[in-house]
Amino acid sequence: MNRSEFLKRMGLGTVAIAAGSSLLTSCMDHGMEGEAPNVLDGVFNNLLKVPQTINATSALSAQVGMETLANGGEVPVLGYGFGLLGPTIRVQKGQNVNLNFTNKLSEHTNIHWHGLVIPAAMDGHPDHRIMPNGSFNFQFRVNQQAGTNWYHPHLHGLTGKQVTEGLAGLFIVESEEEKALNLPSGTYEVPLIIQDKRLNSSGGITYNPTMGEVMTGFLGETILVNGTNKPFLEVSTRFYRFRILNGSTARIYNLVLSNGSDFCVIGSDGSMLPQPESMKNLLLGPGERADVLVDFSGVKLGEMIYLENEEFSGMGEAQGDQAYKILSFNVTGIENDDFILPTTLLPFTKLSGSTKTRPFKITMRMGHNSLGMHQINGKVFDSDRIDEIVNLGSTEIWEFDNTAGDEAHPMHVHGVHFQILSRKGGRNTILPQESGWKDTVLVAPKEKVLVILKFEHKGKFVVHCHNLEHEDDGMMLNFEVI
Numbered sequence: 293m294n295r296s297e298f299l300k301r302m303g304l305g306t307v308a309i310a311a312g313s314s315l316l317t318s319c320m321d322h323g324m325e326g327e328a329p330n331v332l333d334g335v336f337n338n339l340l341k342v343p344q345t346i347n348a349t350s351a352l353s354a355q356v357g358m359e360t361l362a363n364g365g366e367v368p369v370l371g372y373g374f375g376l377l378g379p380t381i382r383v384q385k386g387q388n389v390n391l392n393f394t395n396k397l398s399e400h401t402n403i404h405w406h407g408l409v410i411p412a413a414m415d416g417h418p419d420h421r422i423m424p425n426g427s428f429n430f431q432f433r434v435n436q437q438a439g440t441n442w443y444h445p446h447l448h449g450l451t452g453k454q455v456t457e458g459l460a461g462l463f464i465v466e467s468e469e470e471k472a473l474n475l476p477s478g479t480y481e482v483p484l485i486i487q488d489k490r491l492n493s494s495g496g497i498t499y500n501p502t503m504g505e506v507m508t509g510f511l512g513e514t515i516l517v518n519g520t521n522k523p524f525l526e527v528s529t530r531f532y533r534f535r536i537l538n539g540s541t542a543r544i545y546n547l548v549l550s551n552g553s554d555f556c557v558i559g560s561d562g563s564m565l566p567q568p569e570s571m572k573n574l575l576l577g578p579g580e581r582a583d584v585l586v587d588f589s590g591v592k593l594g595e596m597i598y599l600e601n602e603e604f605s606g607m608g609e610a611q612g613d614q615a616y617k618i619l620s621f622n623v624t625g626i627e628n629d630d631f632i633l634p635t636t637l638l639p640f641t642k643l644s645g646s647t648k649t650r651p652f653k654i655t656m657r658m659g660h661n662s663l664g665m666h667q668i669n670g671k672v673f674d675s676d677r678i679d680e681i682v683n684l685g686s687t688e689i690w691e692f693d694n695t696a697g698d699e700a701h702p703m704h705v706h707g708v709h710f711q712i713l714s715r716k717g718g719r720n721t722i723l724p725q726e727s728g729w730k731d732t733v734l735v736a737p738k739e740k741v742l743v744i745l746k747f748e749h750k751g752k753f754v755v756h757c758h759n760l761e762h763e764d765d766g767m768m769l770n771f772e773v774i
């Protein structure tokens with residue numbers, strides 16, 4: 293069932309469609325003012341916050357803190373520190389992580405280490421519930437390539453709410469091989485966590501998706517970067533490295549630079565690309581990351597260059613209608629760097645030798661309650677049911693089939709990295725930024741995407757849509773590696 297059919301069956305479609313698209317919007321998408329980010333106007337005069345960095349052996353707690361998100365003053369938010377979001381955890385490849393986590397919330401939570409290839413017991417399966425006042429010691433060895441990963445709660449039915457209210461942070465893996473590339477670092481390496489929020493009249497975060505928004509995704513009208521509303525960053529005339537995370541529940545960004553410069557993409561989800569790729573547009577679905585270099589060396593002192601969203605199409609009815617600004621880079625310093633862009637980055641070996649192709653068909657069903665409209669292979673998530681059994685050490689091809697759908701689904705697999713083999717239908721191409729190891733892939737309407745993966749950890753993991761409204765609605769399956 294596609295969205296139009298869904299609307300009809302909801303009794304909304306016939307009238308609304310006959311009356312034209314504006315009524316369709318007002319009927320179906322209550323609160324869809326969220327589709328129009330209010331950052332087209334106004335001055336970007338808030339200094340970009342940068343999360344503090346902690347190391348592999350630290351303490352972390354989920355807690356309520358205070359933050360100013362809009363003009364209304366301080367509001368309560370969730371975070372892994374004292375405000376929105378959490379610290380950036382930075383570890384070296386081969387290092388043992390030992391993080392003591394405490395839940396200081398009034399509801400259960402957990403942590404999923406998005407992009408880390410670690411044992412099932414540490415992965416943050418929805419079965420893993422850390423109750424209020426409870427704690428858990430996360431211990432695992434990081435044995436993967438340098439890259440930009442992240443962490444957030446992963447509870448069935450609560451992930452969208454807890455992430456929106458503030459629980460998310462970056463997890464960066466570094467390595468000796470990466471250091472040898474001499475990429476911009478220190479103050480020249482800046483994380484950019486992009487999230488959209490719907491704020492209430494007192495400036496607090498609202499999360500109350502309607503049934504229509506469970507379909508399309510919950511879109512907020514205020515775009516924050518690292519929790520900063522209308523942010524600016526002062527830069528000098530040199531190369532910078534930005535580690536960009538789309539930490540939104542549903543919003544897709546088509547990032548561009550306002551001066552027409554290219555992004556030099558050096559990494560994607562959890563690893564670096566084989567070689568740098570120049571991209572004018574950087575399309576990022578929820579959960580995806582891009583590790584990019586931007587060269588400000590040709591820019592005049594005093595100029596402002598905006599990181600913007602450019603309009604796009606083909607990603608469902610609710611996405612891409614608007615252009616808006618996200619962040620202002622204010623060029624305030626003259627500096628020469630001696631950085632030379634390497635022609636190759638880190639070694640990349642193509643996976644082969646698949647022994648099985650496993651279909652994951654994205655389907656919809658009519659739902660009279662708010663749960664279970666989004667399905668994979670005709671099923672909604674049931675934590676007690678194992679949907680797929682995979683052999684340890686095997687290599688498989690997984691086929692994400694959205695040919696019947698009309699919404700975009702960023703499909704994410706836990707406990708493993710994958711490589712994209714093909715995309716048929718829709719865009720019909722693999723984007724340059726998708727040429728490395730991935731853990732989340734945007735599957736647009738009408739597309740079938742094939743990925744190849746090798747399973748290195750035993751246990752129960754999940755595969756799901758990272759549109760968090762879809763995920764909480766049940767668009768998730770269990771697979772067990774035996």
Ligand SMILES: [Cu+2]
Pocket residue numbers: 666700701702757758759762763767
């Ligand atoms: Cu989805």
